[in-house]
Amino acid sequence: MALGKYAPEAIERKWQKIWQDSGCFEVETDPSKPKYYVLEMFPYPSGKIHMGHVRNYSIGDVVARFKAMQGFNVLHPMGWDAFGLPAENAAIKHETHPAKWTYQNIAEMRDQLKRLGYSYDWRREIATCRPEYYKWEQKFFLKFLEKGLAYRKNSPQNWCPTCNTVLANEQVEEGLCWRCDSEVEQKDMEQWFLRITDYADELLDDLGILEGGWPERVLTMQRNWIGKSYGAELTFQVKDMDESITVFTTRPDTLFGSTFMSVAAEHPMVEKLTADADNKDEIDKFIKNIRDMDRIKRGADDLEKEGIFTGRYCVNPVTGKDIPIYIANFVLMGYGTGAVMAVPAHDQRDFEFARKYKLPMQAVINPPALHEKGETLDAADLDAAYTDPGYMIHSGQFDGMENEPAKKAIVEHLDKSGKGVMAVNYRLRDWNVSRQRFWGAPIPVIYCDKCGVVPVPEEDLPVLLPENAQVRPDGKSPLPDMAEFVNCTCPQCGAAARRETDTFDTFFESSWYYMRYCDPRNEEQALGNQPLDYWMNVDQYIGGIEHAILHLLYSRFFTKALRDTGFVRNDEPFANLLTQGMVLKDGGKMSKSKGNVVDPNAMLAKYGADATRLFILFAAPPVKELEWSDQGIDGAFRFLNRLWRLVEDLEPVLTPEVPTTFTDPASDTAKELRFKEHDTIRRATRDIENEFQFNTVIAAIMELVNELYQVKDGLRETEPKALSSAIATALTLLSPVAPHICEELWEAMGHADRLTDQPWPAFDEKALVKDEVTLVVQVNGKVRGKFQAPNNAPKDEAEKIALSLENVAKYTEGKAVRKVIVIPNRLVNIVVG
RNA sequence: GCGGGCGUGGCGGAAUUGGUAAACGCGCCAGAUUUAGGAUCUGGUACCUCACGGUUUGGGGGUUCGAGUCCCUCCGCCCGCACCA
Numbered sequence: 038m039a040l041g042k043y044a045p046e047a048i049e050r051k052w053q054k055i056w057q058d059s060g061c062f063e064v065e066t067d068p069s070k071p072k073y074y075v076l077e078m079f080p081y082p083s084g085k086i087h088m089g090h091v092r093n094y095s096i097g098d099v100v101a102r103f104k105a106m107q108g109f110n111v112l113h114p115m116g117w118d119a120f121g122l123p124a125e126n127a128a129i130k131h132e133t134h135p136a137k138w139t140y141q142n143i144a145e146m147r148d149q150l151k152r153l154g155y156s157y158d159w160r161r162e163i164a165t166c167r168p169e170y171y172k173w174e175q176k177f178f179l180k181f182l183e184k185g186l187a188y189r190k191n192s193p194q195n196w197c198p199t200c201n202t203v204l205a206n207e208q209v210e211e212g213l214c215w216r217c218d219s220e221v222e223q224k225d226m227e228q229w230f231l232r233i234t235d236y237a238d239e240l241l242d243d244l245g246i247l248e249g250g251w252p253e254r255v256l257t258m259q260r261n262w263i264g265k266s267y268g269a270e271l272t273f274q275v276k277d278m279d280e281s282i283t284v285f286t287t288r289p290d291t292l293f294g295s296t297f298m299s300v301a302a303e304h305p306m307v308e309k310l311t312a313d314a315d316n317k318d319e320i321d322k323f324i325k326n327i328r329d330m331d332r333i334k335r336g337a338d339d340l341e342k343e344g345i346f347t348g349r350y351c352v353n354p355v356t357g358k359d360i361p362i363y364i365a366n367f368v369l370m371g372y373g374t375g376a377v378m379a380v381p382a383h384d385q386r387d388f389e390f391a392r393k394y395k396l397p398m399q400a401v402i403n404p405p406a407l408h409e410k411g412e413t414l415d416a417a418d419l420d421a422a423y424t425d426p427g428y429m430i431h432s433g434q435f436d437g438m439e440n441e442p443a444k445k446a447i448v449e450h451l452d453k454s455g456k457g458v459m460a461v462n463y464r465l466r467d468w469n470v471s472r473q474r475f476w477g478a479p480i481p482v483i484y485c486d487k488c489g490v491v492p493v494p495e496e497d498l499p500v501l502l503p504e505n506a507q508v509r510p511d512g513k514s515p516l517p518d519m520a521e522f523v524n525c526t527c528p529q530c531g532a533a534a535r536r537e538t539d540t541f542d543t544f545f546e547s548s549w550y551y552m553r554y555c556d557p558r559n560e561e562q563a564l565g566n567q568p569l570d571y572w573m574n575v576d577q578y579i580g581g582i583e584h585a586i587l588h589l590l591y592s593r594f595f596t597k598a599l600r601d602t603g604f605v606r607n608d609e610p611f612a613n614l615l616t617q618g619m620v621l622k623d624g625g626k627m628s629k630s631k632g633n634v635v636d637p638n639a640m641l642a643k644y645g646a647d648a649t650r651l652f653i654l655f656a657a658p659p660v661k662e663l664e665w666s667d668q669g670i671d672g673a674f675r676f677l678n679r680l681w682r683l684v685e686d687l688e689p690v691l692t693p694e695v696p697t698t699f700t701d702p703a704s705d706t707a708k709e710l711r712f713k714e715h716d717t718i719r720r721a722t723r724d725i726e727n728e729f730q731f732n733t734v735i736a737a738i739m740e741l742v743n744e745l746y747q748v749k750d751g752l753r754e755t756e757p758k759a760l761s762s763a764i765a766t767a768l769t770l771l772s773p774v775a776p777h778i779c780e781e782l783w784e785a786m787g788h789a790d791r792l793t794d795q796p797w798p799a800f801d802e803k804a805l806v807k808d809e810v811t812l813v814v815q816v817n818g819k820v821r822g823k824f825q826a827p828n829n830a831p832k833d834e835a836e837k838i839a840l841s842l843e844n845v846a847k848y849t850e851g852k853a854v855r856k857v858i859v860i861p862n863r864l865v866n867i868v869v870g
Numbered sequence: 871g872c873g874g875g876c877g878u879g880g881c882g883g884a885a886u887u888g889g890u891a892a893a894c895g896c897g898c899c900a901g902a903u904u905u906a907g908g909a910u911c912u913g914g915u916a917c918c919u920c921a922c923g924g925u926u927u928g929g930g931g932g933u934u935c936g937a938g939u940c941c942c943u944c945c946g947c948c949c950g951c952a953c954c955a
Contacts (some may be wrong), residue, residue, distance in 0.1 A: 254874050261951050286955060367953045377955045386953055656882060664882065668896050736894035813890045818936045820890055858935050864889055868935050
């Protein structure tokens with residue numbers, strides 16, 4: 038059969054159909070086989086896939102195909118993160134319905150993914166907006182409720198005025214909405230929360246399990262986000278009032294130096310403290326000023342520290358002194374208790390504040406240098422707070438102690454009178470999962486005037502989202518206005534009641550989808566034990582760094598919460614994580630406004646799936662950013678054509694060899710080709726296994742093809758089997774990257790079976806042993822010559838040859854040879870002086 | 871400020887972990903083929919130098935027979951966190 042011109046579209050269609058009809062990517066739970074679960078972050082069905090998706094999914098597909106060739110039972114699923122606000126906005130704009138828009142996009146994007154030839158088990162596809170999916174998370178929620186992991190509370194929340202909904206802390210970036218960049222406001226609201234803080238310690242500790250499997254920076258980001266700090270909670274009595282204020286401090290050792298207190302403007306005690314103040318108006322104005330300031334300005338590092346005296350004092354529990362209580366703009370209600378014991382001598386912020394408002398300072402930690410000289414630190418001499426370790430001074434019975442053990446000693450002392458206790462504080466807050474949005478999974482609770490909050494009984498699930506709802510032009514959720522949705526009867530007393538109209542944060546869906554893939558069509562259970570026990574954890578997860586906190590933290594929490602509610606048995610969802618770099622164009626992110634978007638469809642039409650995949654995997658290692666280059670993809674396409682023509686040219690002499698079947702070279706040329714064949718397998722295997730360095734895998738295959746071009750005419754008549762074997766190897770190694778063309782050329786070699794079903798080849802160490810090797814000769818570390826020597830030639834022999842080289846003699850002449858270093862099969866370094 | 875990463879040709883990027891720096895590709899140059907262009911094949915291409923040779927992995931220093939790789943220091947860029955008490 039003649040190959041003719043390389044026409045990617047036709048052969049790609051052909052093989053995609055063959056793969057689909059044969060079901061070769063469909064996998065079953067089979068405990069007799071070793072499993073490998075590779076997963077890429079599923080997309081939001083926004084319309085079309087973009088180059089970032091192509092990169093993400095091409096990386097995953099090579100991993101999946103490679104592992105399958107290595108004999109693993111590979112689970113490689115795909116689905117749709119299908120709930121979310123863009124569907125509502127699109128529905129308003131196009132006067133359609135979010136569901137219709139979403140399902141259309143899914144159809145379009147599924148078609149694109151199929152045209153890229155990815156090896157998904159499409160039978161396992163899930164869309165999170167389907168009741169068959171979200172009914173299970175409604176069930177999870179009921180269980181969480183039962184276990185006390187879900188609760189409702191009224192508190193100030195992040196409100197995005199553009200999205201018309203609250204946001205979790207993780208979803209606010211520098212005061213802006215993560216999705217639309219609007220400025221986030223604070224709003225008191227009654228909301229549903231999940232107790233992720235109950236898992237703060239486990240989420241932190243288990244990062245240790247992920248060490249080595251996850252990028253260090255993601256682990257660091259999660260550690261920072263959880264923000265565990267050790268310290269103490271100390272209680273200060275308010276003077277002349279039957280009230281006390283508790284502070285969190287990491288420096289209880291400095292308590293004797295606390296000369297005033299600072300509280301947040303939002304602190305619940307502020308109103309009481311200032312009620313009788315003479316300058317009440319002034320104080321209120323100050324508070325209002327702070328509260329009205331937007332989060333960015335308030336969080337800015339150059340914000341001038343300001344405060345105002347409340348008119349009240351509290352009592353330092355160890356010195357017994359009255360210390361003034363200030364309201365300060367730099368104290369945050371969201372961290373610790375919203376109140377800080379100020380120690381100006383040993384905290385830089387308090388130092389600046391004290392200088393500004395002429396508040397007293399007392400040094401209580403003596404620097405070791407002074408301690409040794411027998412002197413003590415005077416706060417008046419400081420031009421900045423002293424924050425390093427030292428020895429206790431002006432601290433009563435604790436004087437002379439090192440400050441570190443004094444922390445505990447002071448708290449224990451206070452504990453006797455109930456005024457202090459060791460405490461751990463976290464930055465992490467509970468996860469607000471209520472969203473005032475329509476296109477999401479309904480939260481399954483009912484509000485009854487008599488019974489209060491009543492969970493929807495399990496047998497009434499799912500609470501269906503009415504898909505016929507008409508979206509409102511103002512962008513607000515239509516659910517609260519839909520009587521047929523809202524009105525219901527109380528499951529407890531039967532009286533008329535109202536349904537919750539908030540829906541789940543869409544991160545709820547993505548927190549467990551990877552588990553549902555293991556058992557996607559189970560109608561009896563959310564997650565069947567047998568498939569889950571077999572497939573979980575995900576062996577390799579691949580996605581963008583933007584979810585370093587958000588999705589990856591929520592998913593880790595969900596795994597643990599579902600474990601504790603009896604749904605699953607594993608502790609961590611993702612054993613290994615690869616965060617791929619961004620795809621850039623002209624040095625920047627692709628965006629419609631810049632007009633530098635590369636459309637995958639255009640690439641498919643012009644070059645085909647194989648060239649697109651090849652380029653994107655070749656241009657940079659997966660973790661680095663990738664600069665899109667039109668010439669680059671041209672080059673990838675050129676290489677595939679070159680491979681194609683190689684097989685076309687040799688077709689008459691090719692036999693259906695599998696890799697490495699050529700074992701008995703007669704000529705030096707064939708011998709060298711055989712060496713290259715085996716060396717390419719070695720390099721390709723090593724580079725895939727080591728950090729998925731596909732770029733160098735491809736480079737190695739290119740070298741093999743280049744060598745084939747060099748030797749093909751010399752071997753085609755004499756040792757064509759050497760060519761067939763090497764070509765079989767090139768095709769097999771390249772097949773995970775460019776599967777269609779490799780299948781086609783494999784077939785052209787005369788193979789009756791499919792390349793996709795071939796094993797990953799193994800190399801023979803013996804084929805890598807050369808009879809002769811090139812040694813480099815250096816004189817004083819500079820290369821002065823090279824020579825051929827038998828493999829593993831003895832050191833003294835190599836030395837003798839090296840010294841005898843003409844060019845080497847030139848540099849050693851008249852000089853004493855001090856030392857000769859011989860590294861067998863590599864180099865000889867002659868040291869002269 | 872704290873934490874993490876990075877710095878190699880005109881460009882994207884290699885370098886078996888201390889042993890010939892610049893593999894592979896893009897771009898560029900030359901030759902072959904072609905009526906021509908394109909495509910293809912072959913060769914060349916770090917820099918300086920006519921050459922011999924010299925220089926080069928952000929700068930400087932160190933360890934070593936030998937450093938892109940290890941150590942110190944400085945500079946620059948990127949990312950994350952940041953009045954976190």
